[in-house]
Amino acid sequence: MKLVSLFTRMGLLALGMILVSVLSADSVWANSSDDYPTTSGLADSLLTEWALPLLILGILMSMAMIGAAYLVRDERMENLLWEFGTDEAEVVEVEDDDDNDEDAVEEEKADESEGEEVVEVIEEAEVTEEPEETDDSQEVEAVERQARMDRELEERRNRLESMDEKTRKKEEELIRVAEKAKTIDFSTLGFASASDADDLQRIKGIGPFIAEKLNVLGIYTFSQLANMTPEIEEEVNMAIEFFPGRIKRDEWANQARTLLGGEDE
Amino acid sequence: MIDPALVSALSALMFVIGLGGAFTRKNAIIVLMCIELMLNAANMQFAAAAVHHGDTTGWVYTLFAIAIAASEVAIGLAIFLAVYGQHETISLDDVDVLRN
Numbered sequence A: 001m002k003l004v005s006l007f008t009r010m011g012l013l014a015l016g017m018i019l020v021s022v023l024s025a026d027s028v029w030a031n032s033s034d035d036y037p038t039t040s041g042l043a044d045s046l047l048t049e050w051a052l053p054l055l056i057l058g059i060l061m062s063m064a065m066i067g068a069a070y071l072v073r074d075e076r077m078e079n080l081l082w083e084f085g086t087d088e089a090e091v092v093e094v095e096d097d098d099d100n101d102e103d104a105v106e107e108e109k110a111d112e113s114e115g116e117e118v119v120e121v122i123e124e125a126e127v128t129e130e131p132e133e134t135d136d137s138q139e140v141e142a143v144e145r146q147a148r149m150d151r152e153l154e155e156r157r158n159r160l161e162s163m164d165e166k167t168r169k170k171e172e173e174l175i176r177v178a179e180k181a182k183t184i185d186f187s188t189l190g191f192a193s194a195s196d197a198d199d200l201q202r203i204k205g206i207g208p209f210i211a212e213k214l215n216v217l218g219i220y221t222f223s224q225l226a227n228m229t230p231e232i233e234e235e236v237n238m239a240i241e242f243f244p245g246r247i248k249r250d251e252w253a254n255q256a257r258t259l260l261g262g263e264d265e
Numbered sequence B: 001m002i003d004p005a006l007v008s009a010l011s012a013l014m015f016v017i018g019l020g021g022a023f024t025r026k027n028a029i030i031v032l033m034c035i036e037l038m039l040n041a042a043n044m045q046f047a048a049a050a051v052h053h054g055d056t057t058g059w060v061y062t063l064f065a066i067a068i069a070a071s072e073v074a075i076g077l078a079i080f081l082a083v084y085g086q087h088e089t090i091s092l093d094d095v096d097v098l099r100n
Helices: A002-023 A039-047 A051-071 A077-084 A088-099 A101-128 A133-160 A165-183 A208-217 A222-226 A230-239 A252-264 B004-024 B028-053 B057-087
Strands: none
Touching: A002 B004, A039 A051, A039 B057, A051 B057, A133 A165, A165 A208, A165 A230, A208 A230, A222 A252, B004 B028, B028 B057
């Protein structure tokens, strides 16, 4: 590799020297013309001789600009919804989330009381159903898990205030994702916590931020991803506000299965 | 007035620098900048030739090349942005397949 790069450099140096020596040779610059091109001459030739190419160039440039604008369009879920005008209520809600901190505070309060309720439910469950704990332990576990996730959400909300704008925006997105965790069927996926997390970024298509979003959603392991059914894939896709249908196209479930297989061997 | 031979030698240097950068760099934006450098070297050569021959055609070509370079950069940057959205990197060593 080093040899190749050395060779490239030598070649470039040689090319540079040859170019300079050829271009500065006296014979090239002999018999120069006496008249000097003027700006008005340039304008003349642009608008008469070169009028048509100029027009074509203008069309080309506007095509390039439209193309560039199309390429950089924002494909995130909320923008697509806005574009298609399908779910106006939801869009308004999303916009409120972004713009209105007051709303966030109110929501926070609402969630707080909700969280307390859940804790009470847990306590009740523990008190009243102790004898049959084996039967209901799963249910209790589920409620506890829910409570824990709510608490995490709360912590994230509280942290928001001490952040600068950029991290705040990111954090708000994560909170939005975490709120959608309830819509996903974890009984099929299986549960996991941060302690048994796999390195999700080994899957093609998952970057650092997507991995973080999956984590706040409650997805930590390859086996959870491998258990995804097409419907769940769709739900997760919606929840993490990723490009529509991307999880399916990138075959995260298949990739996760392959990675799992590789680890077993 | 500056000697056209000097301008043309400078443009040769610029071209070689741009070529070297385009060959050796991994960051897509730097590669784009190097391609731009090569285009501008060609523009300088055109301008020098126009002055030497006393003809405005060289200047017209320069103007056209500048406009085309501008649209090329717009498209190039847009593509890099799209690539970054997919791969979360624009290092040319990592982005070596077109399919996602």
